[in-house]
Amino acid sequence: xxTPWALNPRRLAAxxxxxxxxxxxxxxxxxxxxxxxxxxxxxxxxxxxxxLDRVPLAVWDQSRTPQSRELVSRFEGSRYxxxxxxxxxxxxxxxxxxxxxxxxxxxxxxxxxxRVGSGRTAQVQVVADGSDANTTTLALSYAESIVxxxxxxxxxxxxxRLTGHPLTLPLELRLRAWFNTDLESRIFIVPGLIxxxxxxxxxxxxxxxxxxxxxxxxxxxxxxTPLRSSELILGKLAxxxxxxxxxxxxxxxAGRFLFDVPIRGSLLLLFTVSAIYLVGALSLGIFISAKxxxxxxxxxxxxxATFLPAFLLSGFxxxxxxxxxxxxxxxxLIPARYFVxxxxxxxxxxxxxxxxWPECLLLVAFGALMLLLAIQSFKKRxx
Amino acid sequence: xxxxxxxxxxxxxxxGAFVAVNRINLDVRRGEIFGFLGPNGAGKSTTIRMLCGxxxxxxxxxxxxxxxxxxxxxxxxxxxxxxxxxxxxxDDLTVEENIDFYSGIYRIPKAKKAARKAWVLDMAHLQAHxxxxxxxxxxxxxxxxxxxxxxxxxxxxxxxDEPTSGxxxxxxxxxxxxxxxxxxxxxxxxxxxxxxxEAEYCDRLALIYRGELVALGTPGEMKERLMTDxxxxxxxxxxxxxxxxxxxxxGVRDAALFGRDIHLMTxxxxxxxxxxxRTLTEAGFEVGTVERITPSLEDVFVSLIEARDRADGAQxxxxx
Numbered sequence: 001x002x003t004p005w006a007l008n009p010r011r012l013a014a015x016x017x018x019x020x021x022x023x024x025x026x027x028x029x030x031x032x033x034x035x036x037x038x039x040x041x042x043x044x045x046x047x048x049x050x051x052l053d054r055v056p057l058a059v060w061d062q063s064r065t066p067q068s069r070e071l072v073s074r075f076e077g078s079r080y081x082x083x084x085x086x087x088x089x090x091x092x093x094x095x096x097x098x099x100x101x102x103x104x105x106x107x108x109x110x111x112x113x114x115r116v117g118s119g120r121t122a123q124v125q126v127v128a129d130g131s132d133a134n135t136t137t138l139a140l141s142y143a144e145s146i147v148x149x150x151x152x153x154x155x156x157x158x159x160x161r162l163t164g165h166p167l168t169l170p171l172e173l174r175l176r177a178w179f180n181t182d183l184e185s186r187i188f189i190v191p192g193l194i195x196x197x198x199x200x201x202x203x204x205x206x207x208x209x210x211x212x213x214x215x216x217x218x219x220x221x222x223x224x225t226p227l228r229s230s231e232l233i234l235g236k237l238a239x240x241x242x243x244x245x246x247x248x249x250x251x252x253x254a255g256r257f258l259f260d261v262p263i264r265g266s267l268l269l270l271f272t273v274s275a276i277y278l279v280g281a282l283s284l285g286i287f288i289s290a291k292x293x294x295x296x297x298x299x300x301x302x303x304x305a306t307f308l309p310a311f312l313l314s315g316f317x318x319x320x321x322x323x324x325x326x327x328x329x330x331x332x333l334i335p336a337r338y339f340v341x342x343x344x345x346x347x348x349x350x351x352x353x354x355x356x357w358p359e360c361l362l363l364v365a366f367g368a369l370m371l372l373l374a375i376q377s378f379k380k381r382x383x
Numbered sequence: 384x385x386x387x388x389x390x391x392x393x394x395x396x397x398x399g400a401f402v403a404v405n406r407i408n409l410d411v412r413r414g415e416i417f418g419f420l421g422p423n424g425a426g427k428s429t430t431i432r433m434l435c436g437x438x439x440x441x442x443x444x445x446x447x448x449x450x451x452x453x454x455x456x457x458x459x460x461x462x463x464x465x466x467x468x469x470x471x472x473x474d475d476l477t478v479e480e481n482i483d484f485y486s487g488i489y490r491i492p493k494a495k496k497a498a499r500k501a502w503v504l505d506m507a508h509l510q511a512h513x514x515x516x517x518x519x520x521x522x523x524x525x526x527x528x529x530x531x532x533x534x535x536x537x538x539x540x541x542x543x544d545e546p547t548s549g550x551x552x553x554x555x556x557x558x559x560x561x562x563x564x565x566x567x568x569x570x571x572x573x574x575x576x577x578x579x580x581e582a583e584y585c586d587r588l589a590l591i592y593r594g595e596l597v598a599l600g601t602p603g604e605m606k607e608r609l610m611t612d613x614x615x616x617x618x619x620x621x622x623x624x625x626x627x628x629x630x631x632x633x634g635v636r637d638a639a640l641f642g643r644d645i646h647l648m649t650x651x652x653x654x655x656x657x658x659x660x661r662t663l664t665e666a667g668f669e670v671g672t673v674e675r676i677t678p679s680l681e682d683v684f685v686s687l688i689e690a691r692d693r694a695d696g697a698q699x700x701x702x703x
Contacts, residue, residue, distance in 0.1 A: 014487025025475045221471035226460045382437045
């Protein structure tokens with residue numbers, strides 16, 4: 001009696017060859033495999049950005065003095081704001097915010113120029129659309145920073161005129177953000193996106209493959225033959241492994257050349273660990289498929305079991321440190337969490353195995369465990 | 384090596400409270416064409432699946448090609464061919480790709496591979512269609528290809544589960560020629576069917592009904608010995624109406640329509656014939672011939688199944 005783990009290469013090759021033909025002749029599968037990752041890359045790379053750029057701004061300058069124009073030019077010169085409208089009254093300000101033409105309005109009172117010129121405190125008003133709290137908080141802090149900087153400049157100018165010396169501040173802050181100097185969220189998102197794409201595509205594709213054979217009745221024929229479950233499962237993995245690696249390459253190339261995300265770590269390590277993660281994700285899909293036995297149930301289960309955790313709980317979009325304690329504990333069970341950490345470390349910091357070995361080790365364990373489960377879950381039995 | 388390709392002892396399969404196969408005993412000799420008959424849901428497919436190692440028996444024992452169906456399932460799978468009720472090759476693969484796939488699964492030796500493939504293509508008359516997608520073939524052709532793939536590795540025992548359902552009569556005849564050819568080469572063929580004319584082609588038959596073995600024997604034995612009733616064939620106008628009347632005549636056990644004839648089961652055909660003719664004529668029917676005939680297999684099965692139903696009904700009344 002031979003163990004179920006024994007493998008016959010000819011049978012394995014026969015299954016792999018058949019599966020390749022299935023994929024190549026199924027336009028839907030090819031669509032999921034190639035088009036879907038490209039769409040995801042475009043959405044997350046271009047459209048979805050956590051940065052706030054060029055907040056549309058309305059300006060109502062009642063003062064119309066050199067001093068007020070100076071302040072407006074500070075806003076215009078900043079990359080964070082884009083002056084969209086010059087308003088003449090409050091109605092216009094509120095109309096442009098209501099129409100979502102602008103997100104914020106700068107209102108400069110009539111006496112602004114006079115008060116600044118005479119050295120007294122002048123007031124400026126910033127009105128913001130508070131319906132999107134996150135964006136508004138960010139925009140308000142930009143506005144505050146521009147106004148404060150400008151007010152320091154006025155103060156400095158005054159001091160220079162009075163004393164003949166430029167004003168020296170007691171403290172000076174020098175900001176420097178390592179690894180992502182420009183603090184662009186794209187640089188942060190794209191590496192994590194690889195983890196989400198690989199998990200989603202491969203689990204979606206493989207979740208159908210075993211269930212389909214149960215539905216069409218071909219499985220009954222297969223289990224009447226000497227084919228072993230290890231040969232069947234590994235044979236089924238083969239074409240999807242190739243697809244997964246192509247998607248991975250696609251994401252890496254898009255990241256490097258389309259989104260200018262630098263890769264600071266070793267490419268060899270990147271591809272090796274990705275391959276391991278891929279085996280785990282594929283096996284998870286097969287496992288779901290073998291348990292579900294219908295394609296509809298399998299694809300829904302695959303979506304819930306892979307995409308949602310990889311998207312929400314991996315730290316790809318939402319910082320794990322900010323999650324409630326219970327959810328934080330749950331994230332330790334999500335393999336994508338380790339892969340996202342690994343990808344960001346390797347991409348942005350250029351770290352290697354010396355720092356990332358715990359993540360790599362856990363991913364190897366995930367891959368091996370899932371493969372084992374997938375092979376074991378498949379029973380050569382009808383009921 | 385035993386003389387039997389299949390032996391079953393008290394084989395049983397339950398699904399929850401439902402007994403699909405109830406303690407079946409039978410032996411199939413090597414090289415025999417063994418027919419397994421019964422209405423839909425009688426337990427034919429369940430039995431065949433247990434024999435092929437696809438389902439675990441709930442009770443009893445069995446061997447296929449000398450291997451135990453409980454403990455040596457994988458050994459069995461190497462020496463059997465199986466064709467399930469549903470067409471189960473890959474529609475999106477070509478004829479040749481399907482053959483190559485099974486050739487790999489059964490590990491046909493490299494030296495033999497090309498010859499076996501040519502044999503299947505010839506047998507199924509698909510030489511000209513080797514590059515056609517299997518899904519585009521007509522039903523009868525698919526059936527032949529399935530048979531070919533099940534025979535690629537030259538199995539000792541071939542299990543066919545309703546191989547000709549949904550196939551036109553001409554293809555069905557051609558398919559049976561192939562089955563004879565296999566049997567001639569020493570392959571044991573275990574085939575389920577519900578076509579009575581196909582039952583006549585088998586060397587031996589088993590009739591299964593509600594999970595139980597009702598009768599076992601050659602088609603000839605079944606017709607001669609198992610039939611306690613005699614059959615009276617009546618030709619008559621408005622046979623459908625006449626049947627209702629005939630069934631009520633004293634001495635008639637059962638009545639059934641066969642085409643435009645009425646077949647009546649009775650213990651004594653000679654005594655019944657004049658009585659029946661009188662009754663029908665008095666009721667205004669034009670009666671043609673009334674004669675005792677040799678029962679067909681269908682008569683035998685209808686009679687056996689109805690006898691079984693009567694016995695079950697009596698038992699229910701008794702226990703109530």
